[in-house]
Amino acid sequence: MDVEPKSGNPDAVKTQANSNAPNADVPSRMSLDSPRPPDTTVPEFAEGSWAPSSSTRMWSLYLDEAERHDTRLATRWKEQLDGIFIFSGFSSVAVSVFVLEGLSTLTPSSTDVLLAHLSLQLAASNNATTAAALPLPGRRESDIAATLLWSLSLILSLGCAVFSSLAQHSIQDYLRDSHAHASPPTRARIRAYMFAGLTAHRMDQAVGAIPLLLHLSVLLFISGLVTYLFPRSHTTALAVLALGAAGAVVYIIATILPIIRLSSPFRTPLSIILRRALHLVRLTSLCITKFFVSLVASESTLALFRLPKLINASRERYRGGLLRAYEDELAHAHPKSDANALEWALSSLHSDTAFESFVAAVPGFLAAEPHTYPQYTIGHLLEDPHVRLGRRIGQLLLTCPSTSPTLPPPTMMTIRTLTCLDAVWRTTAALADTSSLYWDRLFGPETAAALGPLRTGADPRVRLAAHCTTALGTRACLRELGALSPHTAYGAARTRELLAYLRALAPRALPEAPEAVARDGPLLAFGELLAAVGASGLAVDTMAVETAHLLARDVPGAASRGAQHAFAVRVCEPGVLESCARPLGPAVLRVVRRAVAALPDGADLPAGLAERLPALEKSADADEGDVFADARRATAASYSYGSSATAYSPVAGHDDFSVPIRAVLPLEAGPEAGFEAGPTYQAARDAHRMV
Numbered sequence: 152m153d154v155e156p157k158s159g160n161p162d163a164v165k166t167q168a169n170s171n172a173p174n175a176d177v178p179s180r181m182s183l184d185s186p187r188p189p190d191t192t193v194p195e196f197a198e199g200s201w202a203p204s205s206s207t208r209m210w211s212l213y214l215d216e217a218e219r220h221d222t223r224l225a226t227r228w229k230e231q232l233d234g235i236f237i238f239s240g241f242s243s244v245a246v247s248v249f250v251l252e253g254l255s256t257l258t259p260s261s262t263d264v265l266l267a268h269l270s271l272q273l274a275a276s277n278n279a280t281t282a283a284a285l286p287l288p289g290r291r292e293s294d295i296a297a298t299l300l301w302s303l304s305l306i307l308s309l310g311c312a313v314f315s316s317l318a319q320h321s322i323q324d325y326l327r328d329s330h331a332h333a334s335p336p337t338r339a340r341i342r343a344y345m346f347a348g349l350t351a352h353r354m355d356q357a358v359g360a361i362p363l364l365l366h367l368s369v370l371l372f373i374s375g376l377v378t379y380l381f382p383r384s385h386t387t388a389l390a391v392l393a394l395g396a397a398g399a400v401v402y403i404i405a406t407i408l409p410i411i412r413l414s415s416p417f418r419t420p421l422s423i424i425l426r427r428a429l430h431l432v433r434l435t436s437l438c439i440t441k442f443f444v445s446l447v448a449s450e451s452t453l454a455l456f457r458l459p460k461l462i463n464a465s466r467e468r469y470r471g472g473l474l475r476a477y478e479d480e481l482a483h484a485h486p487k488s489d490a491n492a493l494e495w496a497l498s499s500l501h502s503d504t505a506f507e508s509f510v511a512a513v514p515g516f517l518a519a520e521p522h523t524y525p526q527y528t529i530g531h532l533l534e535d536p537h538v539r540l541g542r543r544i545g546q547l548l549l550t551c552p553s554t555s556p557t558l559p560p561p562t563m564m565t566i567r568t569l570t571c572l573d574a575v576w577r578t579t580a581a582l583a584d585t586s587s588l589y590w591d592r593l594f595g596p597e598t599a600a601a602l603g604p605l606r607t608g609a610d611p612r613v614r615l616a617a618h619c620t621t622a623l624g625t626r627a628c629l630r631e632l633g634a635l636s637p638h639t640a641y642g643a644a645r646t647r648e649l650l651a652y653l654r655a656l657a658p659r660a661l662p663e664a665p666e667a668v669a670r671d672g673p674l675l676a677f678g679e680l681l682a683a684v685g686a687s688g689l690a691v692d693t694m695a696v697e698t699a700h701l702l703a704r705d706v707p708g709a710a711s712r713g714a715q716h717a718f719a720v721r722v723c724e725p726g727v728l729e730s731c732a733r734p735l736g737p738a739v740l741r742v743v744r745r746a747v748a749a750l751p752d753g754a755d756l757p758a759g760l761a762e763r764l765p766a767l768e769k770s771a772d773a774d775e776g777d778v779f780a781d782a783r784r785a786t787a788a789s790y791s792y793g794s795s796a797t798a799y800s801p802v803a804g805h806d807d808f809s810v811p812i813r814a815v816l817p818l819e820a821g822p823e824a825g826f827e828a829g830p831t832y833q834a835a836r837d838a839h840r841m842v
Contacts, residue, residue: 677718
């Protein structure tokens, strides 16, 4: 009789689907005659399938990851056990031959018995006082010891094979039983339950300990061989003993070396056991020390703070195993290890698409934890002659549509362009405090040749990013130029090299004299950046804000009148100051005001400049007192450029080129400072605490 499934319970659906099948697994808590919940519409499912539920998707994700993990684990164990099984089989066959040879020496042969019998008859026919019977050959103690050692070796070899087979069967049972149930939630719970048992019973350590039996079997076999050979041939026995001793020394070194140097690839199963034993001894000694110290000075700092801290750290190392040991080693590793690892990764990236993925990860890497010294790592990749990361980025920029005659899909090339520009800009910004960055040598003429066409491209985002990158590159070269001494041979040659690169990099013509370039270059580069920001028509983003602040910090107090006039003309173009005043803050307008104030009264300035500057500076100062202006600018920057993870936060600094919230609003002072404790105050205080 066919029964239409009406229950919304997945167990009922499965029970009804399998009710007519032979040996159907029908749960005792649910049958066709049991009470049912209210009728609901349940779709038809094929036999053996499972009705989806609200938790099925979550458990399916768990099962996917669990299946990948179990497959990797089972593959690793299977490869290890297969090798052990094969080696133990060959070892058992070889040891069996020697065991048979040893057993033959323990019992006299038929030839020896016959000779003894003949000797006895001859002795009886002759005078017994003058002749004696030939005695049977006795059993040597060395033969007994050798046979015993070989027998033990054979037993260990066979035991190793048996344990390997049992472990393989256990793994197969785990894989079968943990993924056998049809219901994803139930299957996931069964798998979690079985995996917990696998971990609690230390299956991994058990599989790793099986080779110890095989190693001990080899040791017993060599010992038995030396014992067997010594009464028969000392030379042969000494040769075998020397080779066995050399192998034992190598084995001991391979066992101890990972304890001394964790990165050693040579290890034995005893290495992990000895490491854990040492951690256990250290933990036990610390606990005993704490016990006696607490008896003598229970209120001391050593008993209350230092020893408990050491005990907790030692206990974590003991429980963490090798993974925790690796983490501790990496915490004290030299930053060059990261650079070597990334150098190897770069050497394997041969296509532009693969290298673009690496370049896209550079900004996030620079924003990593400070203790890993990401600037050192990227700087090493920039300076390494085998990698030349900066030059490779410049070569990748040359493949973009604005600089390449071949035009791949524009969307993908725009993403590539912005990715490369972001990597170059953030690398330069991370190393902005370096006086001699050698930017021209690190990024090469390829980057300068690519930035020129990008500054005049069709995409405003690309134009603005190219201008910001050019401005920081120009700043780095100008800082190095100002620190050079032209009176030395190296200084003169390096000055000529930098001037040639600056003229290829800068969007406008620079003065001829090196002194004039070092003096007026920062102001001219700052003017070009502000003009590019105003002409882009985009919201001022993180890149533009940080670039403007870095350039404004390097603008000298006194520049030539020609440079000041050119700066005033560039920044006072229609819409430039109005679009830059509020996002960039009053620090930028102070630089503009100083440059304009230094010009003589009769200078040819744009109309209305003197009247516009005070109003704009007042507007920027008012924005400085707005506690939410920084959040609005950071939000706009994250949406316009897509870099919210490293968005500029003016709270981070407390100088003339930032807008510190702490200096404006004493958020921790509370309502008694003159502010109401309403939603606005609470939101501002929470934002302050998160920063």
